[in-house]
Amino acid sequence: GESVGLHLPTLSVQEGDNSIINCAYSNSASDYFIWYKQESGKGPQFIIDIRSNMDKRQGQRVTVLLNKTVKHLSLQIAATQPGDSAVYFCAENGAGNMLTFGGGTRLMVKP
Amino acid sequence: EAGVAQSPRYKIIEKRQSVAFWCNPISGHATLYWYQQILGQGPKLLIQFQNNGVVDDSQLPKDRFSAERLKGVDSTLKIQPAKLEDSAVYLCASSAYRGYGYTFGSGTRLTVV
Numbered sequence: 181g182e183s184v185g186l187h188l189p190t191l192s193v194q195e196g197d198n199s200i201i202n203c204a205y206s207n208s209a210s211d212y213f214i215w216y217k218q219e220s221g222k223g224p225q226f227i228i229d230i231r232s233n234m235d236k237r238q239g240q241r242v243t244v245l246l247n248k249t250v251k252h253l254s255l256q257i258a259a260t261q262p263g264d265s266a267v268y269f270c271a272e273n274g275a276g277n278m279l280t281f282g283g284g285t286r287l288m289v290k291p
Numbered sequence: 292e293a294g295v296a297q298s299p300r301y302k303i304i305e306k307r308q309s310v311a312f313w314c315n316p317i318s319g320h321a322t323l324y325w326y327q328q329i330l331g332q333g334p335k336l337l338i339q340f341q342n343n344g345v346v347d348d349s350q351l352p353k354d355r356f357s358a359e360r361l362k363g364v365d366s367t368l369k370i371q372p373a374k375l376e377d378s379a380v381y382l383c384a385s386s387a388y389r390g391y392g393y394t395f396g397s398g399t400r401l402t403v404v
């Protein structure tokens with residue numbers, strides 16, 4: 181039979197617009213967070229990370245914001261391109277120095 | 292720098308058969324992880340090795356799954372016997388330091404029929 185998994189939330193944006201992907205994490209003791217991009221048939225690819233002593237970190241076209249009060253993480257992608265289409269996961273490094281992944285968001289970029 | 296190598300890329304087996312996956316981490320990375328990713332979900336950690344020792348295997352279904360990392364380099368993950376619900380992508384990752392700087396392989400897609 182067909183395997184059933186959780187239905188991924190999808191964000192659809194126009195090429196050139198900015199994208200914001202959100203994530204709620206679970207462990208208030210987590211001290212390190214990572215955003216990964218996963219394209220079809222590939223493993224997760226590192227995008228950007230942030231430590232718990234920071235609120236914001238910027239990379240090339242990407243920014244991660246961390247709100248520890250409400251245990252919320254967001255990924256902002258500026259000037260979204262078709263190549264940004266993928267599934268995005270947040271991950272937290274909590275107990276035992278192990279990464280725990282969130283459920284993922286599918287980003288679709290319309291040309 | 293070569294990435295994390297995994298083989299095979301795809302495998303189709305019948306339920307109750309056995310299967311093994313192989314992983315070669317990035318040279319020098321002491322920590323190796325096996326994750327299971329079911330369609331539409333985030334990866335779930337199965338087991339973590341530090342060199343050739345197991346750090347955590349609390350989420351590994353030990354009645355059917357086993358893993359080893361002889362000599363602290365390559366690793367194999369085995370399922371015996373396989374069930375339909377084991378259909379997933381099995382990802383291997385490695386890092387130089389526990390919890391940081393993970394690099395993932397492309398995974399092995401397992402289909403159990």
